[in-house]
Amino acid sequence: MKLISQLAREANIPIGTIRFYEKSGLISGKTKKDITSNNYVYYDDEVIEKLRFIKMAKAVGFTLAEIKQVIDAWYQKELTQTSKMEVLDLKLEQIDAKIRELKVMKKQIEQCKSNIQNGLSR
Amino acid sequence: MKLISQLAREANIPIGTIRFYEKSGLISGKTKKDITSNNYVYYDDEVIEKLRFIKMAKAVGFTLAEIKQVIDAWYQKELTQTSKMEVLDLKLEQIDAKIRELKVMKKQIEQCKSNIQNGLSR
DNA sequence: CACAAGTATAAAGTATACTTCATACTTGTT
DNA sequence: AACAAGTATGAAGTATACTTTATACTTGTG
Missing domain, CATH: 1.10.1660.10 (Multidrug-efflux Transporter Regulator; Chain: A; Domain 2)
Known part of the structure; x- marks a missing residue:
């Protein structure tokens, strides 16, 4: 404490x-x-x-509002099991979506880097 | 246009x-x-x-400030090749860090889900 | 040519996530 | 006891990212 x-x-x-x-x-x-x-x-x-x-x-x-939802699903006993699962499943989907977007960004930036190295303007 | x-x-x-x-x-x-x-x-x-x-x-x-940096490294010819690369490399690191964090969150939430399914309070 | 719809600009307003400030009380140290 | 440091509370202030409002000019359609 x-x-x-x-x-x-x-x-x-x-x-x-x-x-x-x-x-x-x-x-x-x-x-x-x-x-x-x-x-x-x-x-x-x-x-x-x-x-x-x-x-x-x-x-x-x-x-913070989204995070609060997850924390509530995580720790609060007042919610039904079903509604907790809904929140958590939604967050898992959003996490996967973000990972996908990050991978796209990564490829774009890597492409940009090699363009610069090869002297291409774009 | x-x-x-x-x-x-x-x-x-x-x-x-x-x-x-x-x-x-x-x-x-x-x-x-x-x-x-x-x-x-x-x-x-x-x-x-x-x-x-x-x-x-x-x-x-x-x-938006971070995004502007990348876009400038991407499209503006006024920056030196070196400073463009620095910006892009930093972003790549930050992207990898975010992916790692997302994977940690994913595991935590999946763990939480199975706890709920098994009737554990936490 | 009337008039709705599109465009430009500046300024004010809003939501989110803090950060700072002012005030007051409590605790630990000398 | 004095006083720095820690804690609590409420209110105001700040930064970011828009969104809305007001005004005015332009364009396309019947």
Whole structure:
């Protein structure tokens, strides 16, 4: 159980961003009810996993809203098994689509590189 | 040589977005100097290629600034061969990194799916 | 030639994802 | 006790990528 600054260090994400994610419903810590002097929030390892996932998903162009859907399908028990599967299957399709697009881009850029090397303008 | 509405149809991108991209320096059309009654802008097939590339690159999380760098390395003759290659090589690395991240996400989601099917909470 | 539809331009507005600021309270150290 | 450092909260500000609005001119069709 870590406080926010330690979480920020471990996940390598600014504290402000973590607070923003929490406000957005992507992650959540807990306050210890036996401590009444403050309302410091504690985070467990599940939150780190989520933050790592958020980082990856953002890097490949998913929005926070999309990421939240997956996290909810992943961790929330309120959703039906069927609706969770629907969300996850959709994401798998989108991931495959992105991989395909990346491969096309890669080929185009490699083609461009060899054009440059051969002195072709295009 | 097409006008903007035809370009928008063919690339399946809103006219407003195309104008925004042009203002941002990602694409550019030409006005016909022999026509003086208007200042309509005409676009050739190179612009469609660029728009397709922009679409793909955006879908996998590249910013317009990053995309502009690649397009400039691709089409502009003002850059040195070396600096073009640097930009393109960097993008290739970033593309590979994204593919790796997508594969990790894919595995995680597949793992999550089978957990759900086996009735595991996580 | 009237008039709908297309084009250009500038400015303002919107959504997303943060980031910064101001304020206030708590904790750890000297 | 003093004080730096950590935490919480709300509000405002910023950057990116558009989208909408307003205005005005041009072109094609009946």
